[in-house]
Amino acid sequence: MGDARRYHPLSSPFRMKRGGELLGARVAYETWGTLNAARDNAILILTGLSPSAHAAANTQDPSPGWWEAMIGPGRAFDTDRFHVICVNSLGSDKGSTCPASIDPATGEPYRLTFPELSLEDVANAAHETVSGLGIARLACLVGCSMGGMSALAYMLLHPDTVRTHISVDTAPQAQPFAIAIRSLQREAIRLDPRWNGGHYDDDVWPEHGMSIARKLGVITYRSAMEWNGRFARIRLDADERDDNAPFGFEFQVESYLEAHARRFNRQFDPNSYLYLSRASDWFDMAEYGDGDVMRGLQRIQVTRALVIGVSTDILFPLEQQETIARGLEAAGAAVDFVALDSPQGHDAFLVDIENYSKAIGGFLASI
Amino acid sequence: MGDARRYHPLSSPFRMKRGGELLGARVAYETWGTLNAARDNAILILTGLSPSAHAAANTQDPSPGWWEAMIGPGRAFDTDRFHVICVNSLGSDKGSTCPASIDPATGEPYRLTFPELSLEDVANAAHETVSGLGIARLACLVGCSMGGMSALAYMLLHPDTVRTHISVDTAPQAQPFAIAIRSLQREAIRLDPRWNGGHYDDDVWPEHGMSIARKLGVITYRSAMEWNGRFARIRLDADERDDNAPFGFEFQVESYLEAHARRFNRQFDPNSYLYLSRASDWFDMAEYGDGDVMRGLQRIQVTRALVIGVSTDILFPLEQQETIARGLEAAGAAVDFVALDSPQGHDAFLVDIENYSKAIGGFLASI
Numbered sequence: 197m198g199d200a201r202r203y204h205p206l207s208s209p210f211r212m213k214r215g216g217e218l219l220g221a222r223v224a225y226e227t228w229g230t231l232n233a234a235r236d237n238a239i240l241i242l243t244g245l246s247p248s249a250h251a252a253a254n255t256q257d258p259s260p261g262w263w264e265a266m267i268g269p270g271r272a273f274d275t276d277r278f279h280v281i282c283v284n285s286l287g288s289d290k291g292s293t294c295p296a297s298i299d300p301a302t303g304e305p306y307r308l309t310f311p312e313l314s315l316e317d318v319a320n321a322a323h324e325t326v327s328g329l330g331i332a333r334l335a336c337l338v339g340c341s342m343g344g345m346s347a348l349a350y351m352l353l354h355p356d357t358v359r360t361h362i363s364v365d366t367a368p369q370a371q372p373f374a375i376a377i378r379s380l381q382r383e384a385i386r387l388d389p390r391w392n393g394g395h396y397d398d399d400v401w402p403e404h405g406m407s408i409a410r411k412l413g414v415i416t417y418r419s420a421m422e423w424n425g426r427f428a429r430i431r432l433d434a435d436e437r438d439d440n441a442p443f444g445f446e447f448q449v450e451s452y453l454e455a456h457a458r459r460f461n462r463q464f465d466p467n468s469y470l471y472l473s474r475a476s477d478w479f480d481m482a483e484y485g486d487g488d489v490m491r492g493l494q495r496i497q498v499t500r501a502l503v504i505g506v507s508t509d510i511l512f513p514l515e516q517q518e519t520i521a522r523g524l525e526a527a528g529a530a531v532d533f534v535a536l537d538s539p540q541g542h543d544a545f546l547v548d549i550e551n552y553s554k555a556i557g558g559f560l561a562s563i
Numbered sequence: 564m565g566d567a568r569r570y571h572p573l574s575s576p577f578r579m580k581r582g583g584e585l586l587g588a589r590v591a592y593e594t595w596g597t598l599n600a601a602r603d604n605a606i607l608i609l610t611g612l613s614p615s616a617h618a619a620a621n622t623q624d625p626s627p628g629w630w631e632a633m634i635g636p637g638r639a640f641d642t643d644r645f646h647v648i649c650v651n652s653l654g655s656d657k658g659s660t661c662p663a664s665i666d667p668a669t670g671e672p673y674r675l676t677f678p679e680l681s682l683e684d685v686a687n688a689a690h691e692t693v694s695g696l697g698i699a700r701l702a703c704l705v706g707c708s709m710g711g712m713s714a715l716a717y718m719l720l721h722p723d724t725v726r727t728h729i730s731v732d733t734a735p736q737a738q739p740f741a742i743a744i745r746s747l748q749r750e751a752i753r754l755d756p757r758w759n760g761g762h763y764d765d766d767v768w769p770e771h772g773m774s775i776a777r778k779l780g781v782i783t784y785r786s787a788m789e790w791n792g793r794f795a796r797i798r799l800d801a802d803e804r805d806d807n808a809p810f811g812f813e814f815q816v817e818s819y820l821e822a823h824a825r826r827f828n829r830q831f832d833p834n835s836y837l838y839l840s841r842a843s844d845w846f847d848m849a850e851y852g853d854g855d856v857m858r859g860l861q862r863i864q865v866t867r868a869l870v871i872g873v874s875t876d877i878l879f880p881l882e883q884q885e886t887i888a889r890g891l892e893a894a895g896a897a898v899d900f901v902a903l904d905s906p907q908g909h910d911a912f913l914v915d916i917e918n919y920s921k922a923i924g925g926f927l928a929s930i
Contacts, residue, residue, distance in 0.1 A: 250876040302578035308809050346724040372816040373787035374792040379817045380778050382810050393809065404754040408775065411747050420880060427739040429847060442760065443749050443837050447839065447844070450746045470810050477814070480796060493741050510877065513787060 200226045201254035201284075201291045203248060204325040213320075216311025220300050223325045224284040224291025225249050225373045226257075227374075228267055230276030231331070236359075239273060239336045239560075240326055241282040241345030242318070242350070243261065244470050246464055248290035251282040265549040270558035285346065286321035287313040295467035296507025307394040310533030313471040314477045336560065337498075340364040340545055341512065342472070345479045349521070351496045353486055360563050361501040361524070362556060364545050365509060367516040368523065370491050374511050377416050378473045381409035385466050394467050402466050407457040409469065414456045419508035423449060440461035441467040460513070477514065480561055502553065502559040504534045507543040510550070532559060568621035568651075568658045569595045573693040580687075587667050589650040591633050593624075593659025595634055596642030598698070600874050603726075605929075606640060606703045607693055608649040609685070609710030609717070612833055612839050616647040632916040639924035645702065652713065653688035654680040654838045662761070662834035675761040680838045682709070682846045685921060686717035689722065692890060699754025700724055703927065704865075707731040707912055708879065709839070712846045715887070718863045719851055727930050728891070729739045729923060731912050732792040732876060734846040734883040734888065741878050743863035745840045746781050748776035752833050761834050769833050774824040776836065781823045786875035786908030790816060848890075860890020870927040871919065872899045876909040 200225045209217035226249045231238060241251055253260055267273040273280050284290040287310075295310040302309075315453025316368070326334065337358045339347025344366020352357050367374070385391050389403030396402055427449040436451060438444045444450050467514035501524045505517030514535055521533040534555045538544035547550050568591045576584035594618045598605060608618055608630070619634035620627055634640040640647050644919025651657040654677075662677040671677075693701065704725040706714025711733020730912045734741070752758050755772030763769055794816040802817060812818050821929050868891045872884030881902055888900040901922045905911035912919050 227842070356898065371787065372796070372814065373782070375796075375814050376778075376782050376790070376816050376820060379776065380782065380813070380820070383778075384751065384775055386810055387775070408747065408751055408754070411743075411750075412779070413744050413748065415740070420877065422736065422745070423739035429736065429739070429742075430851075439691035443753055443841060445746070447739065447742050447746070449743050452744070453743060474810060482796075530868065 198257045202253045203505060204328045205556065206321055206324055212311045213314040213316040214316040218293055221293035223286060223321050225325055226254060226282055228252055228254055228280040229278050231279040235331050236335060238281060238331045238334050239338060240334050242322060242339040243285060243348045244341035249282045249284040256443045266553060272553040283322045283325050285318045287468055289465035289468045294465060296465040297472055298526045307467055313475045315346045315361055315475050316349045316353060318346045319353060323350055323354050331502045333359055336362060338362040341366055341367060342476050343437045347465040348481055351498060355497055359497055361498045362559065363503045363520050365505060365512055365542055367512045368493055369482055369521050371476045377412060378477055381412050382470050383474055384408035385470060391466060403461050406461045406466055410457040414453055416444045416511045417543040418542060419539055421508055422539040489519060490523050493520060494527040496524060496527055498529050500530045500563060502532045504555055506536045506538050506541065506544045509538055564621045567621045572696045573688055573691055579789055580683040581679040585660055588660035588690045589780040591765055592655060592692055593621060594621055595621055595647040598646040602698050603702060605648060605698045606705060607699050607701050609689060609706040609713045610652060611710055612707035612766055616649045616651040619912060632803050633920060639920040650686045650689045650692050654835055655712050656835045658830035661832060663832040674834055679839060680842045682713045682842050683716045685713045686720060690717055690721050696763045700726055700866045703727045703729060705729040706712045708733055715848055718865060722864055725865055728865045728924060730887050732872060732879055732909055734848055734879045735887050736782045736862055737844045742844045744779060745844055747839055748779050749837050750838060752774035758833060768829065770828050773828050775835055777824040777827040778820045781820055783878045784908060787907040788908055802895060849905040856886060857890050860887060861894040863891060863894055865896050867897045867930060869899045869922065871909065871922055873905050873911045875906055878909045
């Protein structure tokens with residue numbers, strides 16, 4: 197498998213919102229389609245917590261990306277028309293500078309000496325990357341899940357750099373249910389003795405904590421409704437069970453979670469996970485509106501926006517997308533609000549390609 | 564604090580549904596009010612996973628019980644009229660025989676040699692206790708949460724022993740979302756090195772696993788809506804924070820969960836928790852209806868039933884109470900179905916005393 201990533205060096209020092217700075221930091225990104233001469237056909241996608249910049253296959257890396265069915269010629273993100281960019285969030289270990297990166301001041305990995313990370317830093321790093329590509333104004337800024345929060349920060353901190361916006365399954369601030377879930381995920385990692393205050397290595401890795409964190413994630417990313425249809429009470433076959441493990445798995449839903457956890461474990465740096473998870477809890481548009489979310493949203497200037505949410509999402513409930521839609525509308529944007537009943541919960545944008553393609557493709561065709 | 568528990572010795576051997584048996588086992592229970600001469604005014608309450616038999620204060624133990632505001636003279640469970648009994652589930656460590664009990668065959672605690680426990684066993688043990696008190700037929704059988712499933716088993720396995728039924732925030736079978744949550748709670752305990760295959764003691768106790776399990780429980784017992792109003796994004800005061808703990812708690816919702824976990828830890832035997840949790844996953848009325856839940860429910864004979872559920876309950880969603888109501892109705896019972904909008908989620912029956920009192924008190928006044 198090839199590697200399609202390119203790297204943008206960030207300004208050095210790169211100053212972080214909550215204090216601290218990074219020296220010689222970089223952001224990994226990938227692109228699809230061609231930037232036109234006017235440099236006005238670029239779309240930037242900001243991702244959720246764990247995806248890389250590899251949103252779709254390309255020449256250098258033909259492996260399928262995490263939003264493969266959405267990006268390409270004739271697809272919702274039509275690469276015959278648009279130049280699509282996806283950045284790996286600052287603080288994520290998929291090529292961007294993160295807690296697992298070497299601190300040039302010490303020659304050792306940052307680990308917990310990485311400065312406190314906020315989604316505003318993720319947004320600023322993405323903006324520097326776009327500017328570095330010679331793009332003054334995006335045709336569209338897209339943010340999914342955590343990336344939707346980063347996108348709000350991007351538009352607020354960099355006025356006049358975004359013409360239209362697509363907000364996918366996200367929130368204008370972290371609410372206590374989501375904070376509780378993420379706090380418990382972080383705690384599961386922190387309590388794993390092999391996390392060791394952030395000083396794990398390939399031999400001693402907090403697999404148990406990461407496994408619990410990932411399973412809790414998957415449980416809250418999907419929906420009870422979907423699972424009733426998909427797993428019901430189906431048992432594992434005898435040869436899939438480990439009868440020697442006391443209280444071992446017995447139902448298909450348990451092995452489904454286990455498979456998710458195995459795929460994730462060792463694929464994501466635990467410290468980076470902690471930093472990005474906490475950044476999500478901290479995010480709050482009310483900070484930019486004298487304590488009021490709506491006033492914060494009203495400071496964002498775009499001409500048009502599409503806001504999508506799902507009724508089965510328990511992590512970012514539909515009311516939060518309604519708030520974003522109302523806020524952007526109050527700020528003067530023409531807003532399309534799409535409430536879907538996809539059964540897949542928060543993850544619907546990765547699964548219900550038909551409905552998301554229709555909404556996003558339709559919106560982009562009209563801009 | 565006194566102790567109001569009395570103990571009923573179970574038949575010996577007490578044979579378990581899934582094989583295995585207990586010798587010299589017992590069930591702890593408490594009572595309120597007076598059994599009348601006809602012995603036809605008894606109400607039995609079957610509890611959720613963690614509560615003891617101490618549902619309310621009484622002379623021997625004046626400390627408040629877990630359903631204090633519901634039980635007493637003039638209250639929803641009116642002890643001027645009814646003789647109320649609450650049993651501690653078989654397998655729970657609040658006085659009934661459980662994995663922490665001494666196995667008479669070895670003189671050592673059962674731990675994981677305790678036979679596989681099902682809610683049918685919990686129901687059979689409760690039925691023996693009621694019979695032992697000389698009560699042939701209950702005026703009403705009440706089951707809350709897990710206890711609601713045990714109550715369905717009780718009525719099915721012991722026909723003609725229950726006149727009316729109150730079903731509170733429960734389900735006719737475990738669905739995959741609830742199984743996933745409980746499986747992850749069990750896994751957090753099992754992965755704690757101090758669980759040690761069930762061989763912990765007071766010095767080496769799986770506190771971390773139990774803490775994660777309890778927090779995940781509390782998250783799913785309550786509702787996002789309640790927490791938005793209650794905690795919003797309120798931060799802890801500086802003196803409530805431990806600034807030396809990396810990724811330590813910062814929001815009130817986090818310290819609320821921590822306080823819950825601390826109150827629970829060391830108060831509940833981890834092995835007993837594992838057994839009761841798995842028993843909940845196993846429960847399925849479809850087993851009694853040739854694979855069909857409705858047919859299973861239709862085998863239950865009571866004259867009247869009250870079925871209560873809450874729209875904000877994510878663990879036992881309202882559709883499951885609707886199924887119970889329809890099944891009992893199809894079996895010939897006159898059913899009152901009460902769907903509440905209490906914001907407290909699954910735990911509403913412990914908190915929204917006003918609405919539960921009204922529904923339960925009204926029903927009992929009419930029987």
